[in-house]
Amino acid sequence: MQIINQTHSQTKSNQLQTQKAENFLEIKGVSKIYPTSDGPYTVLEEVNLQVREGEFVCIIGHSGCGKSTLLNMVSGLNKPTEGVICLQGQPIAEPGPERMMVFQNYCLLPWLSVFDNVYLAVDSVFPKKTQAQKRAIVKEHLAMVGLAEAADKKPHQISGGMKQRVAIARALAIRPQVLILDEPFGALDAITKEELQEELLQIWCNHQVTVLMITHDIDEALFLADTIVMMTNGPAAKIGEVLKIPFSRPRNRRRIMEDPQYYDLRNYALDFLYRRCPHSEE
């Protein structure tokens, strides 16, 4: 009897935990409408999404579908016209260190060294820590992305892949709960891209951070994500379909690609993007 009770209470607490985690980040009925001279222009319409704590979500869609607009609202750089976005139940009103954004173009300060670029962020978020503590945080995060030896270099002295590593280290150094990545590897060559994807997964795994990432690359999304959110075309873009990616973790790129499910999912996504929501450029 006792045993049964115990099991019962455990299940209950698990349920509670899961429930809490399920609603970690909530996008509820979000629309974004810009006023223009030709009248209101709806970028996003009625977007609903729930993200679990620690989930890796990739958002994919043609250019102009409002992906970046959506993530800008999550980061607080922009506000929904309708609806609300909540992080742990609290509506997001402005940018905050618990939600860090990494852009495709790195956004490093060119006159500061790699170390100082990261330090600047740490210093502004943790003003009460001692200098030694802050320096230790910077060092730890540069080492994590394999840049310990490039700490004294200026951005122009390092490759694109390294710059993106700095940007990721900077974002993670301030211990955000949500990492928002706007096509972070779009400008990199194939080899560097794959290396960084693997590093990102490693970091995500160690930090238990929740990730929202924009990409145009279906293979990238399939390798990284728990969930792929596919957007319809704008204007008035919405979530067209949500794909759950069943591959176990830790993931091995080769093994995933040998899995027949991989191609079913890939073809399904291709079909969505090219047939059901084809992009018309003009």
Place this chain on the structure above:
Amino acid sequence: MKTFVEVDHVDRVFDIPNGGKYIALKNIELKIRQGEFISLLGHSGCGKSTLLNIIAGLDKATVGGVTLEGREVKEPGPDRMVVFQNYSLLPWLTVRENIALAVDEVFKDKPKGERRSIVEEHIDMVGLRHAAKKRPSELSGGMKQRVAIARALAIRPKLLLLDEPFGALDALTRGSLQEQLMKICNQHNVTCVMVTHDVDEALFLSDRIVMLTNGPEAHIGQILEVPIPRPRQRLEVVNHPSYYRLRNEMIYFLNQQKLLKKRKAAQIPASTLTVSGTLEKIHLEIGFMPLTDAAPLIVAKEKGFFANYGLETVILNRADNWTEIATGVAAGKLDAAQMLAGMPLALTLGAGGKTPIPVVNALNLSRNSNAITLSKKLYSEGVRTPEKLKATIKAYPDRILTLGIAHPTAMQNLILRYWLAAGGIDPDRDISLAVIPPTQMVKQLKAGIIDGYCAGEPWNYLAVRENAGFVAATALEIWPGQPKKVLGVREDWAQKHPKTYVALVKALLEACKYCDDLRNREEIVELICRPQYLDIDPACVRPGFIAPYDRGDGMPPQNLTTYHQFYLHQTNCPNRTELLWMVTQMARWGLVPFPKNWVEVIERVCRTDVFGAAARDLGLLDIEQDDPIHLFDGKVFNPSQPIEYLQSLEIKRQIRIEEVFI
């Protein structure tokens, strides 16, 4: 296949500031048909854009050249148009004006009205009628690239060259442009060469995908044929049964190149090594077997070639059997050794369940000089060919014939098995094969322990001389030019002694050249027969080497001038196609699994870079033969499809395909 464009043995070498050379492209050979769509695929820095520029005439090959319809490409011309990733449109001109500028320039002689209609036709072709009056700044990236394509096609080029045309566009926008490009190419039968690193793009558009290895010395690693019928639809091609197999093969190739790149980064490129400097090691021990084709090693020592290249003392260590050679190098007791052609591969792959030990080959020391000897008894039964041998085996079901081979990795084993199988004899089931040191072959044949063997010289001629057997087939009939002996060193030895390695290859290359000058052969016979080397009566060595060769089959002795080949006909450059063929044969008979990562394995074993550095220093040709394999049964070996080749062979063991971690 009628050749429209030929890239003829192209090298591109750049001078680098410190006075050295950077060999970007090495020995690129490619023939393109009219109307064909070719993709050049490889990692960044592999020289694919350089190659495209050479075809365009924007850059010049250092060695070799490009022909278009038989005429050499010397400069850029309107018959070859290039479309670049960055569009290269004039910002102050409209879409129409950008296209008209090119048309007016190229078709100066045509009336204005005709030029005008060409421009309009091409605006429609890429679907930009509505944007004809817009300037580039008002267009999206995809639209700009369509203008660039329209401009290129408007001047009716014979060849359209595209350098990552969609690289600046996001992965999803690319799709519709690829579809448009393909439609235009099909309608106008345009021949295209496109540089890309996008595997899906290459698969969707191409007839053939040419995959380049990494630089330095980038070369064609594999060519994939895309059998998907045209017209192709983006969403349908992914459902073609071969789509994901081909895609995986490309990704696998790129991944192997990635691994090789990482490994290479730790090495010093061979091409920078010949610029003076002291050798890491000047006292060497080199293993050899007492066979006629040990001549280059013996000559290099006795004629002072080793010393000329700074190798002060070289001890030639005579071995009794091939296992001694293999273990000597594997254990590091020998710096280098004369090896059987298949031995570096077998050691690298860990044949026979051994731990793989990477061994590299930068020099082939000899070719041919193998033969199949059968007993006089079989001769008297009328056996001359494998078909006849099969008939005899059938006629005497109780008798099990035994044939000798020197070592499982010997070319002789592979050749003998191939010869038998071509005659319908299963070498593992219909007869018995025994490994016997070559020095024992004649004795055992005489004693009736074996019924024949495949061996090097002088062991075939000796059987004839002792009236114990006859030569049923020589290397020249089975596969003229087959590799026989190579110089094998451990890969880590090569890395530790890069300069010594090049010096060693140079000394032996000179010795090989010396050996193929027939005027020197008398002297060489005397040298190699000395007690410390072959320790044999020169009369046994002379036939086939310097004197006519008696096969013991009742026919008059023949002059076999290329039976011992040391230098001529590109003997010395290690050849990837040959190595790959050997791997297929070893896998065929279950000696090794066929390595899924065969590109990587061959790249590691085959050190054409070291050979090239040595050969160039001596002013000699530094490239491998294009099409080296011509077997007597006429079966074609396509080096891009080794697994298909293996599967097409009738007599074989269970083929295992595995990744080999080395």
